[in-house]
Amino acid sequence: MTFGRKALLTDRRHFPACLALLVLVLLCPIPSHAYAGPGAGFAVLSSFWALFVAFLYSLYAFVVWPFRQLFRLMRHRNVYANAKIKRAVILGFDGMDPELTERFIAEGRLPNLAKLRGQGTFRKLSTTYPAISPVAWSTFTTGVNPGKHNIYDFLARDLSNYLPHLSSAEIKGPNHSWKIGKYKIPLRGPRIKGMRRGIPFWHWLGEAGIFCSVLRVPVTFPPEKFSGVLLSGMCVPDLKGSQGTFCFCTTRASSDKFREGGVRVPVERTESSYVSYIPGPENPLSGDSGNELRVKFEIRPESGKNQARFTVHSETFTLKIGEYSAWIPLKFKAGIGLNAHGIARFYLKEISPEVEVYVTPVNIDPGKPDLPISHPVTYSIYLEKMFGPYATLGLAEDTWALNEKVLDDEAFLAQCYANHEDRERMLFDALEKTRHGLCACVFDTTDRVQHMFWRYLDEDHPAAREIPRAQRPTVIQDLYARMDELIGRVMKQIDEQTLLMIVSDHGFKSFARCVNLNAWLHQAGYLVLKQGKTESGDWFDDVEWSRTRAYTMGLNGLYLNLKGREGKGIVEQGVEGESLKEELRRKLNGLVDPESGRVGITGVFDCEEVYAGPYVENAPDLIVGYGEGYRASWDSVMGKVTSQIFEDNLKAWSGDHCVDPRLVPGVLFSNQRIVDEKPAIVDVAPTVLKLFGLALPGYLDGKPWTVDISASRSIELSTAL
Amino acid sequence: MGSLGINIPSGIVVVISLIIGLAMVLVFGYTSDQKAIHIAKDRLKAHLLALRLFQDQIRVVLLAYVRIVLATGRYFRLAFKPLLFVIVPITFLIVEVDRYLGSVPLSTGETFLIKARIDNPDLLNQASLQLPDGLASTAPPVHEPAENTISWRLIAERTGEYAVNVQVADQVFSKRVVVGSGVQRLSPVRVRGKCWERFLVSAEPALPANQSVEVIDVQYPSREIAFAGMEWNWIWLFFVLSMTAGFLFKSILGIEI
Numbered sequence: 001m002t003f004g005r006k007a008l009l010t011d012r013r014h015f016p017a018c019l020a021l022l023v024l025v026l027l028c029p030i031p032s033h034a035y036a037g038p039g040a041g042f043a044v045l046s047s048f049w050a051l052f053v054a055f056l057y058s059l060y061a062f063v064v065w066p067f068r069q070l071f072r073l074m075r076h077r078n079v080y081a082n083a084k085i086k087r088a089v090i091l092g093f094d095g096m097d098p099e100l101t102e103r104f105i106a107e108g109r110l111p112n113l114a115k116l117r118g119q120g121t122f123r124k125l126s127t128t129y130p131a132i133s134p135v136a137w138s139t140f141t142t143g144v145n146p147g148k149h150n151i152y153d154f155l156a157r158d159l160s161n162y163l164p165h166l167s168s169a170e171i172k173g174p175n176h177s178w179k180i181g182k183y184k185i186p187l188r189g190p191r192i193k194g195m196r197r198g199i200p201f202w203h204w205l206g207e208a209g210i211f212c213s214v215l216r217v218p219v220t221f222p223p224e225k226f227s228g229v230l231l232s233g234m235c236v237p238d239l240k241g242s243q244g245t246f247c248f249c250t251t252r253a254s255s256d257k258f259r260e261g262g263v264r265v266p267v268e269r270t271e272s273s274y275v276s277y278i279p280g281p282e283n284p285l286s287g288d289s290g291n292e293l294r295v296k297f298e299i300r301p302e303s304g305k306n307q308a309r310f311t312v313h314s315e316t317f318t319l320k321i322g323e324y325s326a327w328i329p330l331k332f333k334a335g336i337g338l339n340a341h342g343i344a345r346f347y348l349k350e351i352s353p354e355v356e357v358y359v360t361p362v363n364i365d366p367g368k369p370d371l372p373i374s375h376p377v378t379y380s381i382y383l384e385k386m387f388g389p390y391a392t393l394g395l396a397e398d399t400w401a402l403n404e405k406v407l408d409d410e411a412f413l414a415q416c417y418a419n420h421e422d423r424e425r426m427l428f429d430a431l432e433k434t435r436h437g438l439c440a441c442v443f444d445t446t447d448r449v450q451h452m453f454w455r456y457l458d459e460d461h462p463a464a465r466e467i468p469r470a471q472r473p474t475v476i477q478d479l480y481a482r483m484d485e486l487i488g489r490v491m492k493q494i495d496e497q498t499l500l501m502i503v504s505d506h507g508f509k510s511f512a513r514c515v516n517l518n519a520w521l522h523q524a525g526y527l528v529l530k531q532g533k534t535e536s537g538d539w540f541d542d543v544e545w546s547r548t549r550a551y552t553m554g555l556n557g558l559y560l561n562l563k564g565r566e567g568k569g570i571v572e573q574g575v576e577g578e579s580l581k582e583e584l585r586r587k588l589n590g591l592v593d594p595e596s597g598r599v600g601i602t603g604v605f606d607c608e609e610v611y612a613g614p615y616v617e618n619a620p621d622l623i624v625g626y627g628e629g630y631r632a633s634w635d636s637v638m639g640k641v642t643s644q645i646f647e648d649n650l651k652a653w654s655g656d657h658c659v660d661p662r663l664v665p666g667v668l669f670s671n672q673r674i675v676d677e678k679p680a681i682v683d684v685a686p687t688v689l690k691l692f693g694l695a696l697p698g699y700l701d702g703k704p705w706t707v708d709i710s711a712s713r714s715i716e717l718s719t720a721l
Numbered sequence: 722m723g724s725l726g727i728n729i730p731s732g733i734v735v736v737i738s739l740i741i742g743l744a745m746v747l748v749f750g751y752t753s754d755q756k757a758i759h760i761a762k763d764r765l766k767a768h769l770l771a772l773r774l775f776q777d778q779i780r781v782v783l784l785a786y787v788r789i790v791l792a793t794g795r796y797f798r799l800a801f802k803p804l805l806f807v808i809v810p811i812t813f814l815i816v817e818v819d820r821y822l823g824s825v826p827l828s829t830g831e832t833f834l835i836k837a838r839i840d841n842p843d844l845l846n847q848a849s850l851q852l853p854d855g856l857a858s859t860a861p862p863v864h865e866p867a868e869n870t871i872s873w874r875l876i877a878e879r880t881g882e883y884a885v886n887v888q889v890a891d892q893v894f895s896k897r898v899v900v901g902s903g904v905q906r907l908s909p910v911r912v913r914g915k916c917w918e919r920f921l922v923s924a925e926p927a928l929p930a931n932q933s934v935e936v937i938d939v940q941y942p943s944r945e946i947a948f949a950g951m952e953w954n955w956i957w958l959f960f961v962l963s964m965t966a967g968f969l970f971k972s973i974l975g976i977e978i
Contacts, residue, residue, distance in 0.1 A: 061772050061782060068777060211778065229774055314975045378770050385767035388760075433771070433781050 072209055079209040080436070082693025084709045087435065087498040090684070091427075091490065092140070092217065092442035093483055094133055095450050095657060096504035098124045098667045104480045112488035116502070116669045124665040126680035127506040129610045129623050130556035131661040133234060133447065134168055136505035136681055137218035142198030143685030143700040147613030149198035151219060152620060153554040154235075154243075156195075160567040162540050162639070164553060166243070168195050168219045168235040171371075173284070186284050192222045192371060197615060199697070201685035202226055202438055208694055211437035213430035216423065218442060218505075221394065223375035230375045231383065231426070233442055236394040238361040239332070239342040239370070240281050240292075244393050246401045247344075247359040249276040259634070261400025267299070267355050274299040274355050280332035280362060281340050293332035293340065301351035308351050319348040324414060327389035330362055341365040343389045347411055358406050360415070363392045383426055390422040397448035402652045409652075412452060413475065417482075420445040424486060431493050438688065443486075449479045450508045454655025458510040462648035487669075494671070499691060499707070504666035505681060511656035513593060514633030514649050515600050515626060517552045518641045524587065526550040529641060536641040543641070546570060549580060553639040555632050555658040557620025558584065558604075581606060581621055588624065593646045600646065602627040602660045612701075625660030632658065673708040729904055730822055731948045734958050737818060741959075742966025745807055750976035752803040758977045761799055765792040800978070815956070820906050820924050822955040824941035826899040827877040831942075832859055835896065836872045837887045838936040844889050845871055851886035855879040856898065869935075889933045896937040897925055911937045 080086060101122075105114045116122065128136045128146060130153065138151040146152050156167040170193040174186040196219050202212040206227030214220065218234030238244055246262040251274070254264060267276040280293040297312040307320045312328050319325055325346040332340040342362035349356040364371055367384035373392050374380035383390065396419050402412040420443060427441045455464035456472040464472065487502060494500055518536070521527035528547040529536055536542040540551065545561065545568035552558045560577055563569040571577050584604065591601040603625035611619055626632070634651070635642050657664045668679050676683075682702035689696055690704040768788040775781040827833055839845055845864050848871045852858060860874040875885075877900040887894045896911050908924035913935050919927055928934055945952040971978050 057769060057772055061776060065776070065779070065782065069779075072777060211775075376774070379774060382767050382770040382774055385763040385770065388763075433775050433778065435778070435780060 075209065080693070083691065084693070084707070085497055085499045085691045087494070088438050088440075088501065088688050088691065089431065089490065089494055089498055090438070090440040090501045090503060090688075091487065092137070092440065093446040093502065093504050093667075094137075094218075094442060094444050095447035095506060095508050096480075096483070096502075096667050097450070097507035098665060099507065100476070100480065101667055104477060109477060109481045110484040112484045112491060113502070113669055115491075116487070116500075116671060120500075120672050121668065121670040121674040123668045123674065123677070123679050124507075125503060125668040126665050126678065127661050128681065129605055129661050130625075131506040131657050131659065131664045132555055133505050134219045136666070137234070137442065138196050138198070139682050140503070140505065140684050141200045141217060141219070142196075143201055143682060143689075143702045144198050145611055145613060145682065145701045147607075147611030147616040147619065148699065148701070149196050149613075150615035150618055151196050152618070153557055155554045156618065157553060157559070159565060162543075162545070162551070162553075162567070164539065164639070166195075166235065166237075169193065169221055169237075170195060171237065171241055184285060190371065194222050194224065200224065200226070201689055202228060202230075202440070204689055204694055204697065205438055205692060208692070210692055211434060213434045213437070213439045213441075215426050215430055215441040216444070217440060218394070222372050225375055228375075228437070229379040229430075231380060232373045232392075232394075234394040234444065236364065236373055236392055237371070238393050239330075239340055239364055240279070240362065242361070244361040244395050244398060244400065245279075246361050246398050246406065247278050248401075248406045249278075249355075249357040249359065251354045252356070258400070258404050258406075260638075261398075262404060262406065267357070272300070274301070276357070278330060278344060278359055278362060280330070280342065283334050285335050285338065293334055295330045295332055297346075299351075299355060299357065301355060303352050306351070308348055308355075310346060312346075317346075319346060321348050321351060322411070323348060324411075324418070327363075329365060329389070340370050341368040343392075345415075347407070347415075349406075358401060358411075360391075360398060361393055363396070366390060366392050383429075386429065387422060387425045390426075391419045395444075395448075397444060399448055399452055399653060402452050405652075409453070409473070409475075413449070416445050416448055420482075427490070428493070431490070438692075443483070446479060446483060446504070450476055450655045452652050452654070453479075454508065454510055455652065458512065458654065461510060461512050461654050463650050463652060463654045491671070498671075499688075499709075500669075500671040501684070502667065502669035503681065503684060506657040506661070506666050507664035508655050508657050509628045509659055509664060511631045511649050511654055512629045513596065513600065513631075514636075514647050515591075515593075515630050516633040516636040516640075516642050516645055516647070517558065517588075517624060518636045518639065519633075519643065519645045520588075520591070521550050521552065522641045523645065526584070527641065534643055536639075538635075539639040540641075550584060551639070552624070552632070552636060554620075555637060556623050556625070558588075558622040558624055560621045562621075577621075584622060593630070595646060598629065599627045600630045601625065603662065625662070626658065627660065628663055630659065631656045670707075675706040675708060679705055728947055730944065730946045730955065731958070733818075733822065733904070734946060734948070734955050735962060737814075738959050738962030739966045741811065741814070742963045743970045745811070745963070746967050746970040746974060746976050746978070748807050749803045749971075749978055750974065752806045753977075754799060754802075755977045758796070758799045761792060761796040762977070765789065765796060768792055815959075816921055818959075819956070820908065821904050822944055822946070824907050824909060825944045826901045826903075826905050826907060827941060828902070829877050829880055829900060831900075832874055832876045834872050834874055834938075834940045835885060835887075835898070836870055836936075836938045836940075837889075837894075837934055838868065838870045838938075839889060839933050840869065840935050841933055842866050842869050844933050845869065848887060848889045851888060851893070853883045853885070855881050855900065856883055856885065885939075887934060887937055892929075892932050892934070894928055894932075894934045894937060896939060898939050899941075907941055909939055909941050 104110050128139045132153055134151050134154055135146055138149045142149045151167055153167055155164040157164055172191045174188040174190055176187040178185040178187055202214055203226045205212050212228030214230040216231055216233035220230060221232035221236045223230050223232050244261060247265055248262055249265045249267045251267045263279060265276055267274045275298050277294040277296045283291045283293050297310060300309040307318055309318050315328055317325055327343040327345055330342045330344055343365050344362045345360045347358040349358055364373055366380040369380050397416045401407040423443055430439050453475040455461040457476050518527060526549045528544040530542045530544050533542045548561050549571050550560050560571050560580055561569045562571050562573050562577055571580055588601050588604045590599055593600045601624060605623040607619040607621060683705055686696050686700050686702045686704040768785045771785040772782055850873050855878050857876050857878055858873055859876050863872045880901040883898045884895045885898050897908060899905055899907055910923045911925040911928055912919050912923050913928035914930055946955050946958055948958055
């Protein structure tokens with residue numbers, strides 16, 4: 001990409017001559033100094049201002065530092081006295097699969113993981129029910145089962161109307177606003193409430209005076225206060241408040257709407273260029289909903305060069321076809337002094353005969369965060385200043401755009417790895433800053449790439465049947481090799497007093513066949529549609545709730561329509577409900593796909609048996625465990641009843657883990673020997689706390705592993721500081 | 722005040738400051754590596770933030786100090802590069818403006834000194850002053866042999882532009898003296914040779930080379946400009962206003978400084 005506002009005179013050859021001229025002017029008799037002062041001052045003042053601030057703060061920090069250290073010493077006298085390690089480095093690779101890992105190790109693709117397996121530990125890591133990232137990572141974070149942390153899926157339901165909402169956070173408009181005519185002036189910021197319960201284990205470390213750097217662990221939005229730094233991960237919304245809405249700007253007329261995850265925006269032709277816009281958040285000043293803010297941009301195709309020149313605000317850049325822009329700052333202006341700040345990347349798809357541009361979801365600008373995405377707030381700003389703008393959206397890799405064929409494989413991968421490289425930079429910075437304490441970083445690339453490219457790994461995936469095996473790209477093999485190379489670089493940064501853990505929240509399986517559980521419930525008479533209807537719309541449109549006993553939404557949850565709980569519930573709680581659950585379990589367990597003859601559901605789990613805690617009442621009644629190759633259908637997830645129960649999955653999203661959790665354990669690698677044979681993700685938190693010598697809170701469900709630290713050492717307090 | 726009641730000198734300074742502020746921002750924008758400056762400033766801010774974020778970790782804090790110094794050095798280097806392109810024209814401009822706004826002409830009835838420096842101290846006794854009508858001497862000349870100078874105290878009797886002649890032996894050297902009001906181009910000094918010095922301080926032709934007088938100096942009063950309830954030397958006012966204008970224009974034009 002080339003930027004329009006380029007320096008005209010940056011030739012280093014002129015520098016000595018110019019310097020000599022400057023020196024000559026400055027060395028002239030005394031009066032000239034006074035004259036040169038204001039001219040030079042313009043640049044000098046800026047420089048001095050920066051230095052001045054740095055100096056003042058440095059002075060302050062320097063003066064205050066001994067007192068802070070004294071305070072810390074008094075407060076955390078023996079912080080590392082009982083610790084067996086001085087540092088824990090946890091690398092989370094979302095969805096790294098143990099079977100694939102073993103296979104690739106055997107093929108010699110993963111030398112660093114092979115080394116870890118040989119010298120330390122490799123185990124399968126039991127996951128949660130269900131095996132879904134927000135659930136499993138919440139358990140990782142808190143060391144408790146979902147019944148205590150309240151996260152059961154990406155989505156939760158509104159009991160009054162059966163509509164979905166995000167399970168991890170609630171974002172609402174400001175409490176107080178001032179209404180003037182048709183305008184509504186917000187007097188406070190939006191209200192954000194985290195829905196995950198439980199206490200992250202880094203909170204206890206911080207309390208004990210152990211510093212923590214936590215990067216992109218899922219379900220950490222909104223960020224909670226603790227002694228350390230944290231950048232929120234999965235579940236951070238985009239600027240629109242959604243979990244990622246891309247924008248496809250095109251001159252092609254189409255009335256088709258994307259099922260989810262994107263909007264189509266027209267590109268208008270003007271005399272010499274094209275103009276389009278990026279939809280943003282709703283105008284907070286507008287009393288009416290649906291009044292979205294927009295940022296306009298201009299495209300000037302240069303057909304001869306297969307490129308186009310873009311102008312967004314005052315920024316101008318050129319993209320070739322098939323090229324991404326850098327992150328471009330977007331300012332959505334609501335009124336004087338009231339702006340929403342976002343960043344997005346542009347991808348030029350086509351300039352002739354039509355013009356098509358893909359724009360990523362508008363991420364919250366990490367340098368000017370309108371919502372808190374880090375703790376402290378300045379941490380996201382620090383990272384932005386250090387490394388430039390980066391993706392802040394929880395699900396930053398735009399899987400919907402590839403699913404909808406707006407992006408091709410190559411463009412999607414480029415986006416994934418660009419985000420991954422940013423994350424790597426942040427990790428190594430955190431490693432440098434956290435010589436003692438906890439450094440935890442989760443990489444999402446493993447999950448997204450496996451979701452979208454499993455079709456090339458699977459022998460007979462319906463989404464890639466037409467591609468001969470020899471011609472299939474080795475995307476997943478390359479992905480694992482790349483992660484292994486990263487692990488190798490991290491291994492070079494750690495010493496023997498550091499515990500290195502590589503964990504994944506779940507494994508992966510093929511997703512070749514879809515199961516519409518709502519369709520099954522409908523055909524079996526548990527879910528009833530309004531008279532004359534054979535299918536429903538999304539989110540149970542046309543469902544006759546007064547005659548419906550069970551329904552499903554989201555990826556694995558099945559709900560009874562309980563009286564007194566659901567808005568229009570009819571099933572009595574107690575005996576009737578229990579017997580209905582038992583009946584559904586019996587009928588669904590072992591459900592066979594008539595077309596393939598394979599078992600589509602291998603286990604149905606009663607939540608009262610798999611969960612325990614104060615939030616079990618918010619859980620689904622049953623967790624459905626799909627068999628290998630199967631998953632809830634796209635329609636079923638969105639509360640839609642179709643006529644077919646089983647169907648092929650033809651989408652690029654071809655691998656999944658929302659199956660029977662027993663089929664998709666995660667991985668656990670460590671540089672230390674872990675004695676336990678059956679570790680679980682719930683055990684990570686207590687294990688780390690124990691290794692740092694802290695007492696375990698009584699509410700934890702996980703059990704600390706027995707870790708055979710290679711050489712028993714006591715960490716000296718002086719070095720630990 | 723001018724005929725319209727406007728403080729003309731301050732008006733001139735405001736206009737010049739705005740123009741120079743804008744011009745400097747534009748020149749800075751086009752001659753600097755904007756991307757590199759942006760990155761350098763961001764890095765500097767990042768290291769400052771690191772001091773705060775990791776304040777309990779002495780190693781990180783010390784490393785941040787070092788990086789702040791290095792980042793500042795880099796920023797300096799990048800910021801001075803465009804300065805090289807503006808400092809010469811700006812110096813020329815400021816020198817010229819100073820001739821109009823640095824001093825005020827002598828007022829009628831005001832006494833002032835005229836001083837000549839002579840390279841041969843033996844000739845001091847042979848120096849005399851030839852005054853035109855409108856200027857008069859109020860005291861005998863004062864010799865300062867240690868500095869090779871001779872001074873005359875004069876009084877301005879009438880407004881006008883005069884040529885005062887300093888005679889040393891058979892050589893005559895002229896110096897322009899202005900008595901009046903308002904904004905006029907003044908030259909406090911007439912010097913011999915020294916191209917740079919002449920350019921910076923004098924608006925008159927050089928004194929003849931290889932002759933006895935080196936410098937003739939007229940002491941005009943400094944101009945104080947009323948602005949914002951304060952009395953300013955024009956150069957300070959220019960400094961403040963051009964800075965303000967520059968920072969304003971940089972925001973409007975989106976230029977990184």
